[in-house]
Amino acid sequence: MTEENRVANAIRRTGQRIEGLSDDRRKQMEDMAMKVTLHELVVFQDVKSMGQAMGRITVDEATTVYEILGGEAPSVEHWLSRSLAERIVATTLMGELMCSMRADEIPKPKRRRR
Secondary structure (H helix, E strand, O other), X not given: OOOOOHHHHHHHHHHHHHHOOOHHHHHHHHHOOOOOOHHHHHHHHHHHHHHHHXXXXXXXXXXXXXXXXXXXXXXXXXXXXXXXXXXXXXXXXXXXHHHHOOHHHOOOOOOOOO
16 A cells, blocks of 8 residues: 655645635745755755654655755755745745754754865
8 A cells, every 4th residue: 555645745735726826926925935045955855854764754755855855966946946836845844844853853054164
């Protein structure tokens, strides 16, 4: 029996809701906090991996998010090329995963050596 991919289902549902919005409202959503930095995408990859390792999301769900975030080569350009529904769901999931982790479990940003 294959488990249901909650991330893919959420993307489908969110996409349907977005289709029902006015052009102005859709543009507002595009302009909101859906733009992230490369650093945030890398942290999101770590959070996604920890969520999967802790059993909070399935391997299939983690793979879906991995692809949305850009796989092995995340980039802001790739992120912005994804659908609004994918970005909303991925961002929401990252927030939920971080909220479900203890403070010491959340990946810390790695400082660059100068």
